[in-house]
Amino acid sequence: MKIHEYQAKGVLRQYNVPVPRGEVAFTSDEARQIAEKLGGRVVVKAQIHAGGRGKGGGVKLADNADDAAKLAAQIIGMTLVTHQTGPEGRLVKRVLVEETLPIDRELYLGIVLDRKRERPVLMASSEGGMDIEEVAAKTPELILKEVIEPGIGLMPYQARRLAFGMGVEGEAVKGVVAAIMALAKAYEATDANLLEINPFVITKDNRAVALDAKMDFDDNGLFRHPDLTELRDLDEEDPLETDASNFSLNYIKLDGSVGCMVNGAGLAMATMDIIQHAGGSPANFLDVGGGANADQIKNGFRIILSDPNVKAIFINIFGGILRVDVLAEGVVAAAKELDIKVPIVARLEGTNVDQGKKILADSGMNFTVAPNMKEAAEKVVALSS
Amino acid sequence: MSILLDETTRIVVQGFGRAGSFHAQQCKDYGAKIVGAVHPGKGGTEQNGTPIFNTMREAVDAVQPTASIVFVPASGAADAIIEAADGGLELVVCITEGIPTQDLVKVSFALEGSKTRLLGPNCPGLISPGKSKLGIMPGYIHKQGHVGVVSRSGTLTYEAVGQLSALGIGQSTCVGIGGDPIIGTKYIDALKLYKEDPDTHAVIMIGEIGGTAEEEAAAFIKEHFTKPVAAFIAGRTAPPGRRMGHAGAIISGGKGTASEKVAALEDAGIAVAPTPGDMGTTLAGLL
Numbered sequence: 001m002k003i004h005e006y007q008a009k010g011v012l013r014q015y016n017v018p019v020p021r022g023e024v025a026f027t028s029d030e031a032r033q034i035a036e037k038l039g040g041r042v043v044v045k046a047q048i049h050a051g052g053r054g055k056g057g058g059v060k061l062a063d064n065a066d067d068a069a070k071l072a073a074q075i076i077g078m079t080l081v082t083h084q085t086g087p088e089g090r091l092v093k094r095v096l097v098e099e100t101l102p103i104d105r106e107l108y109l110g111i112v113l114d115r116k117r118e119r120p121v122l123m124a125s126s127e128g129g130m131d132i133e134e135v136a137a138k139t140p141e142l143i144l145k146e147v148i149e150p151g152i153g154l155m156p157y158q159a160r161r162l163a164f165g166m167g168v169e170g171e172a173v174k175g176v177v178a179a180i181m182a183l184a185k186a187y188e189a190t191d192a193n194l195l196e197i198n199p200f201v202i203t204k205d206n207r208a209v210a211l212d213a214k215m216d217f218d219d220n221g222l223f224r225h226p227d228l229t230e231l232r233d234l235d236e237e238d239p240l241e242t243d244a245s246n247f248s249l250n251y252i253k254l255d256g257s258v259g260c261m262v263n264g265a266g267l268a269m270a271t272m273d274i275i276q277h278a279g280g281s282p283a284n285f286l287d288v289g290g291g292a293n294a295d296q297i298k299n300g301f302r303i304i305l306s307d308p309n310v311k312a313i314f315i316n317i318f319g320g321i322l323r324v325d326v327l328a329e330g331v332v333a334a335a336k337e338l339d340i341k342v343p344i345v346a347r348l349e350g351t352n353v354d355q356g357k358k359i360l361a362d363s364g365m366n367f368t369v370a371p372n373m374k375e376a377a378e379k380v381v382a383l384s385s
Numbered sequence: 386m387s388i389l390l391d392e393t394t395r396i397v398v399q400g401f402g403r404a405g406s407f408h409a410q411q412c413k414d415y416g417a418k419i420v421g422a423v424h425p426g427k428g429g430t431e432q433n434g435t436p437i438f439n440t441m442r443e444a445v446d447a448v449q450p451t452a453s454i455v456f457v458p459a460s461g462a463a464d465a466i467i468e469a470a471d472g473g474l475e476l477v478v479c480i481t482e483g484i485p486t487q488d489l490v491k492v493s494f495a496l497e498g499s500k501t502r503l504l505g506p507n508c509p510g511l512i513s514p515g516k517s518k519l520g521i522m523p524g525y526i527h528k529q530g531h532v533g534v535v536s537r538s539g540t541l542t543y544e545a546v547g548q549l550s551a552l553g554i555g556q557s558t559c560v561g562i563g564g565d566p567i568i569g570t571k572y573i574d575a576l577k578l579y580k581e582d583p584d585t586h587a588v589i590m591i592g593e594i595g596g597t598a599e600e601e602a603a604a605f606i607k608e609h610f611t612k613p614v615a616a617f618i619a620g621r622t623a624p625p626g627r628r629m630g631h632a633g634a635i636i637s638g639g640k641g642t643a644s645e646k647v648a649a650l651e652d653a654g655i656a657v658a659p660t661p662g663d664m665g666t667t668l669a670g671l672l
Contacts, residue, residue, distance in 0.1 A: 113486055115596055118493040118567050150491045191485055221485035223460060252627050265564060265631045266538020266593050269619035270661035276622045277660045285629055318540040318547070319523075349547060350523065373544070374662030 001217045003231045004047040006096040008213035011228070015186035017179055018209045022098030031072030034097040035065040041100045044071045046092040049236040051214070052082030058092060061100065068097055093235060101209060106199035107166055108132055109180065109210075111148070111187045120148040122184060124162040128199035154184035168202065175208035183210075190228060191221025240303055247299040249288055256281025257384045259304035259313040259342075261297070263288050263322075271316045274373055280381030283310045288317075294330035301334050305342070312343045312384035314376060319350025328356035332363040343368065343383045347376035386584040387513035387558040388533070388575070389476055389502075390452070394517055397450040397474075398422040399465045400481075401437055405456035408480075408521050409435065412454075415518040420448040423468075441472040452476040454510060454519050462506060463488035470501035477569075478519050479506035489567040496569070503569025507631070509539040509561035520561065522546075530555015532668060533579040535572055536591035537564050537598070537631070541619060541661065545591055548665025554672070557585040564593070564631030572602035576610055587613040589668045590655075594620030595634040595641040600649040607653035613671035617658040618646045 003011075009019040021038055024047065025031035035042045046058030053059050058080045062068035072095050081089035106128035114121040124144045127135045136143055144165045146158040159180040160173075168176045179200070187195045194216040201211045222229050234242055244251035250265065254272075258280050262268035265287045272282040284304060288296050304310055319327060328348065335344065345368045348356050360367040368383075370376030394417070398409045401422035410433060413419045421436045421444045428439030438444040441453075453474050457465040462481040469477040484506050496503055504511060510520020515529030526543060528550040536542040542561055549556060560575050562568055572590060579585045588610075592599040599618065606614055621643040623629050650657050658667035 113490075113566060115566050119490055120487075150487070150494045188487065191487055193486065218486045220459060220483045221487060224485070252629070254624065262540075264538060264540030265629055265634060266536070266541035266591070266619050267544060267661075269593055269623055269629050269634070270541050270544070270617075272622045273619060274660045274662055282622060285623070285627075318543045349526075349543075351525075372662060374660065377662070 001219055001222060001228075001232055002049045002236065003215055003217070003228075004049065004094070004233065005045065005213055006047055007231045008215040009210065011190060011215060012183070012186055012210060012213055015182050015189065017182040017186060018175070018207065019213065020098045020101060020209060020211065022096055024094050025072055025097050026076070026094050028069040028073035028076065031095060031097050032065045032069035035062060035068035038097070038099045042068050043098050043100055044068055044075060045096040045098065046075050046078070046080055047094045047096055048080055048085070048090040048092055049233070050082050050084035050090060052084055053080060056080045056082040072097070090236070101201065101211070102204040103201045104204045105202040107202070108135075108198045109183060109200045110194070110196040110198070111183065111192070112194050114147070117147055119150070120187060122146045122148060122154060122158070122162065122180070124166055124180070126166040128201070132198060148184055148188070153188065154181060156181060171206035172202045172208060175206065176202065179208045179210070190215070191218045191224060192216065193218045240306060244286070244299070244303050247296055249286060249296060249300055249303065251303055252285040253307060254282050254284050255309070256283045257309050257311040258380055259283045259307070259310040260316070261286050261288060261300050261304065261313065262316045263318065267316060267318060271314060271373070274377040275314065275381060278377040278381040280377075280384055283307055294333060297327070297330040298334035298337065301338055301340060305338065305340065310342060312345065312380050314380040315344060315346040315348070316373065316376065317348050317350070319348065322350055323352050324348050324350040324356030325352040325359060328359040332359060332365065335363075335365055345370055345376050345380040345383065347371075347373055386582050387516060388578040388582050388585070389558060389560070390511055390513045390519050391516045392416060392418065394418060394452050394476075394519070395420045395448065395450045396519060397441070397444050397448065397453045398435070399441070399453050399455045399469065400424065400457035401427065401432065402456065406432060408456065409454075411524070412518045412520070415524040417517045417519060420450055441468045445472040450474060452478070452519060455479040455481055455506075457481060459483040459485070463492050466492050466503060467495045470496055470499050474501055476502050476504065478504045478508070478510045479569075480508065480510060480521055482507040484565070486566060489565065493567055502574075504560065505563040505569060507565045508563030508568075509542060511558060511560045513558045514556050522559070522561070526550055527559065528555040530557065531584055531586040532556050533575070533582070533585040533588040534559035534591070535575040535579075535588065536561055537593055538591060538619065541591055544661060545589060545617070545664040549589070549668060552665045552669050554665065554669060557582060564634060566596070572598055573605045576602060576605060579612065580610055585612065587615070587668060587671055589664060590614060590616045591664070592616065592618045592646060593631065593634050594618070594623050594629065594643050594646070595631070597641065599646040603649040603653040603655065606655060613656075615656045615658060615664070615668040615671055616650045617661055617664050617667075618643045618650070619661065
């Protein structure tokens, strides 16, 4: 689960990571009040779940409170397009109004899971403020890494090694080390997947401050963090995907014309592949899970059909222990209830598969039953074009 | 022979609730030697002839298991895995999905240097057809034989097995390694076992987008594995940056694409099925 920058800074503040003073505003009036309270020059930053906001025109400097109100009025309500939003962009509904700082150096700090080591790794680089993937590709020696062991956590010597490795000197060292330790603690305590500070700055008066903050939490760990769950912003998610997740369905919208309903993620991907191989294009990825009950089937159909591009539906269920006759009854009931007009090609496998096929055939509805994936894909592609 | 599991494997079920007891019965019906269950609070009772224990230590003392299968819910699954390792079991199969990544980091740390092998989590388990089943896969689609099946996916594995059996090609042991970013047994670990198993004559490996496990397996096969190998990679049509169900199945920063994986596999001399409908026939072509 992703959260906004201002929310991430709120979380980090709780773990004693130094962040700039600032608050979120939903209106230009609120922005003015916050800017007045902060005093002096402020920065107004669009809050959306995507990077590249500055280049897209979503981050502006204001000399005074009036200016901040004016800029907030421009940014709130704008559709911000960045390299991470896709061409359709994202509507900005809130801004962060924050103090500006006298910056001396910009560094990079990030914590992610290293799949090979099976441990979180803290990455640090003197090349802050840049695209870190580009730094990693061009100058990998400028990215320093320390492995965080479970239980022990990041040790101070590791934080010192990173600080000195980035060329931090004098007065600033202590603050940078403390901030690195605090970040590692925040990452662990919140079940984060990703914690990225780019840039992490050292000010002219030698303070270490997280100038930006990006946090992404492990969905599987959220049950331990009801307070973090409240930070979810549904405006930032695809409404259909949110709808699906409420029924334990994993749905991702794509741009083809063949709707897919499959059990299991691997089989769902394979189904998309075989549709394309047969000359069609999948309208979605939909995994109904290892089982699949009548309610899920019904809502799966509803969500697939809310996409007007869907011209035919491919049901690919390898039930295994799941009884196919029960599943088929669910499919027929849902198709009747939702009055489905588009043709449906079903490929079913599992216990009681013959009864299941008979239930579909006898339903009087527009079902085509196919004996295997390949034939099913060919049939559904023909029906969709 | 087979790998990891046969009719002599003594199994304890961890988490004997509704799902755990249902699947345990399915395994038993297939021929698995279920010798007990661990379910804190139910110790001292019995269900369908299976004695239940409060702790793994008690189960180890009483029924000498060599393997366990974990159905404990996600919040307690890591604890169950580490408890099984503490009991000295050789194999722990974790079916549970949705375990927090940090818990799996702890599992990884706890199992380092231990003799316990973890399979999964978030996997269908494994089966040695005709001998024993330690998982949630439908037993009847399998056929005893000489092809090893190793896969990150659940139902896609059933699909591959179904195709093989329909062609009359039996399997030695089918292993689902799971789709999470951190897993116990990896492709290479399974391949090492297949390499030493005289009863496995060929292997089919089923992968998907995300991570680099398939590329590493391809490099291992190129260097060390002489039995014929077929493969399939799911997710050729998956868009980058979107997580396709499995936490591990995501193309990020241009890495982990299907085409990269297919290229690595083909370079290692592996026959890659062009579509998921051709997995069985691709393997058959190697025999």
